[in-house]
Amino acid sequence: MPTETLAQRLRLAGLLGVGLLIALTLLNLMQAAAGLRKDNERSLHHAEAMIDGAIDDSQTLLDAASPLIGRACKENTLALRDLIIASPYARALYVLEGNRLLCTTLHRPLQEQNLPHYLFGKQDLILASHSPITGQTAILYRKQVGGRTLLAELDGFHIFGALRAVKGEENLFFILGDKALDGYGRTQSAAPLLADRGNLIVNLSDEHPYRLVALNGYRQILAFAWDYNRDTLLVTPVLALLLGLLTFHLSGRGGSPRRELARALAAREFVPYLQPVMDSDGQLRGCEVLMRWRHPEQGMIAPNQFIPLAEECGYIVPMTRQLMEQTLEHLRTVADRLPPNFHVAVNVCAQHFKSQEIVSECRAFLDALPGQDIRLVLELTEREMLECDEQTLAIFDALDRLGVLVAIDDFGTGHSSLSYLQKFHVDIIKIDRSFIMGIQEEGPSRLIVENILDLARRMEVALVAEGVETRDQVEMVRRYGIDYQQGFFFAKPLPPGDFSRHFLPHP
Incomplete structure (x- = not known):
């Protein structure tokens, strides 16, 4: 969408900010009115019991x-x-x-x-x-x-003390005849109190000729809201201001989210970050290539904020192609320093298997590194189900002939993990971090990991433990004989240059 004029942006920001302020204030007052009525009714019953x-x-x-x-x-x-x-x-x-x-x-x-x-x-x-x-x-x-x-x-x-004991505020009264007694022992005429019945809650004693009255008007509601919702009332103007500022900022940015993705793709703003994959001896054996969005105004954007939209828009395929190209450019400069049988894992989804282009791109990637002992790994995500048709099976066969490995990412969390093992040739299973987090204690997580281990050994499939974050988890994964480990214990995803400086031998 085109950028709004300054006056339009200010008007929109003001309307939304004031609207939120009014809406939240009214909501707080409605909650306070309901809470006050409930408290008053409870207080009247308690006071009546004490006075009776x-x-x-x-x-x-x-x-x-x-x-x-x-x-x-x-x-x-x-x-x-x-x-x-x-x-x-x-x-x-x-x-x-x-x-x-x-x-x-x-x-x-x-x-x-x-x-x-x-x-x-x-x-x-x-x-x-x-x-x-x-x-x-x-x-x-x-x-x-x-x-x-x-x-x-x-x-x-004993009477006005009962009024204060259950409430502690100046809105409960004991009325006998034409006199009223408040919670501080002061008497006054009952007529002014009873004049506005719309703002009163009246409780008649079943045993004695007196009444208890609770004030439930606007003043009492405001006081109740201030006493019990003070923090919310104070935060409300701040939230309204923040909404206004955010609206003003966003209304000045051009383009819909889809157009913004297209612009970022053309500007090559999607960049690779590399996270190391280690073997059971703690030696570097590969890396996973993760996509980040280097936005010119918002800085680095995490993938969960744009990958789902990219898949929905169909941009994920060219974005992945661009990511592989940038990764290849870096690997060419450090190829002689990579360890033998170095694995490079790239995330792909069902859209990548709708044409033979994925095979051509993998072939081009490997051909660009002649003589290097590098294995390309495609990690299947499960946001969209991969169809098991003739074309997909043909693509899997072609990738297998190229020597490209296939891994199932976040195994055990999606609906199609076991289906993929049944229908396609899979080389690697990546155990989801949610199971690794619970591996140290007796319970479902450990049982699931043990079952995945048994399954992988029977199917001769390699295993990667994802989300390894502590020394104890490292030792437990090693004790289970899991082939590879990946997680923040070793390193968070790094720009390619930082990855090479930290994990590759210096030239």
Whole structure:
């Protein structure tokens, strides 16, 4: 595609960046809203259980105190105080007759002018802003016994403490009548809280006349998102910026991926890298030629990023031909320093066997190195199934007459490995690195390797262990009698010049 104008690139980059920012922010807020609702519902149930437990204890306390209130205050004060001491929630008991306070478990007397009005009301459950004991919030539970009234005072901490214990935030409220209590012991009018029911989660107690309310509005959702998704929210603008920059950069590059491959092929940007293949004694016996893309702007590109597209586009055949030509150019300069029976392995796929050109190219490669003891190896990959027809079999026969060896790459990982052994003449099996990694331990990998060894010996096929990375793996492969080894323990793929400097004798 043609390069976009600067204004178009900026517009596209901005739209995509802002779009991603909005989309990710909305997604985070939606996740936060769902998470907050779930947390609120769980918190309300937990708080209800804790508060019901405190009120139920007050009921039990009043039931136990009921038989005592018929006596004179002096006679039952000690017994009532014993009941208070045994209760984990109640702070005081009051005994009233009409509008008179007859008896209390408090150790100090209450003056008549200091008696709170709610002591003489009719509610069974009372939310009081000022306790006669502490002057702070209190909950009282009332029980009528004949002509007298019993009241148990709970410390308000057990109520607002329940709101904070399960949540720790300022969005849960205990509502009784027209008053609301928050998690810090502050009371306020319940009306403003209940006005916006769309942003509330309300839980009605099944046992007592109170409600628990959780705020679930935009402010709470934003706070929840910041508390629990802070890292994601902070990363979102960075990702949006990176997307915008990447879009701006890519939109300025000309050509589709296919056209870019064609351009790189014409510019000879696909270059060979060589990885050594060693024998069981650690001596150099060959190399595998691996393709790299030396991109003028992006630097060196690994094959897994372009080989599948090259096979799909049909460019893999000319790319391989170009790779063999460049490898040949280098080998001509170092041919006299190569060890005897030096193997040069090149990766090929099913597309290479659709015409006789592969035979001509292999013949040209070997003819260009007359008198040299070099064996050319074609490594079959399995991204595309090789058809067993007359033409393919004829190509295999022609390659065999030329002395070209055939190897199965990454043996054991593809669907057609055993099929290739059955249908075609194969000289070498390359055991995939995934099996070599597990060869040191008892398990499936070792069993698979042992079975491949048995198969190779029966079929008189050479073996190469791929992905050898540690000394222990080297020793294990050697112990199994595998012919050749290849992997990062010896060297990673190197440019041809570096390969020769490291592994060939100096001239």
